[in-house]
Amino acid sequence: MTTPQTREEPVTVRVFTQRFSSTPRGARLARRLALLQLDRWGIPHGATVSDTAALLVAELAANAVTHGRVPGRDFELSLSYTPGLLLRVDVTDTRTEGRPSLAPALPLAETGRGLLLVEALATRWAVLERVPVGKTVRAELDLT
Numbered sequence: 001m002t003t004p005q006t007r008e009e010p011v012t013v014r015v016f017t018q019r020f021s022s023t024p025r026g027a028r029l030a031r032r033l034a035l036l037q038l039d040r041w042g043i044p045h046g047a048t049v050s051d052t053a054a055l056l057v058a059e060l061a062a063n064a065v066t067h068g069r070v071p072g073r074d075f076e077l078s079l080s081y082t083p084g085l086l087l088r089v090d091v092t093d094t095r096t097e098g099r100p101s102l103a104p105a106l107p108l109a110e111t112g113r114g115l116l117l118v119e120a121l122a123t124r125w126a127v128l129e130r131v132p133v134g135k136t137v138r139a140e141l142d143l144t
Contacts, residue, residue, distance in 0.1 A: 014041050014081045019074040020061070022093070027061035030077045034089075041081050049141065052121050053079075053087060056139045059114045060091035063100060063137070068093030087141045094134040099127055 016037045020026035034057040035045060043050050057077065064075040073094040080088040100115055118125050122139035130136050 012083065014083075015078065017076065017078040019076045022065045022069040022073060022075050024062075024065060026075065027058070027065045030061040030075075030091075031058045034077065034079060037079060038081075038087075042083070043081075043087075049087060049143065052141060053089060055121055056089045056118060056141075057091070059117055060089065060137050060139065063114055064091050064093040067100070068095040068135070070094045083143075085143055087143060089139045089141075090136050092130055092134060092136040094130075096133055096135060099135060100137060 016034075018030070018033060020030045031054055035050060035054055038050050038053055039045055043053075061075065061077065068075065070093070075094075076090075076092040078088075078090040078092070080086070080090070115125075118137075118139055121141075123142040125137065125139040128136040128138055
């Protein structure tokens with residue numbers, strides 16, 4: 001008895017990971033390097049996916065340096081790209097408490113709307129525990 005042969009396309013997952021200082025400058029650098037890496041992967045500047053990813057990285061990195069900062073500790077950006085299927089943005093910090101939530105902002109408040117942007121732009125997002133300490137905020141974009 002022979003088993004039927006199925007032909008499957010190979011799947012290549014591309015990954016970029018970098019640590020940045022927990023400062024506004026580190027957050028800006030994370031956004032710029034994310035855009036550069038996406039361009040290297042064939043997602044050009046100005047494309048919808050590139051622009052959306054830039055906003056997600058900017059918002060999550062800004063939150064990491066503002067709310068997740070621990071003096072002397074960096075935050076980490078990780079991009080995972082499966083062409084034609086998925087783009088994942090992970091931003092990890094070392095602060096365990098103060099988990100992000102979608103609390104409504106006051107009408108005239110100048111802050112508090114970042115995760116509303118993430119909710120609107122990402123296909124899905126979640127907060128994951130980081131072992132041994134910290135958390136990862138993950139945003140995913142379906143590309144199908």
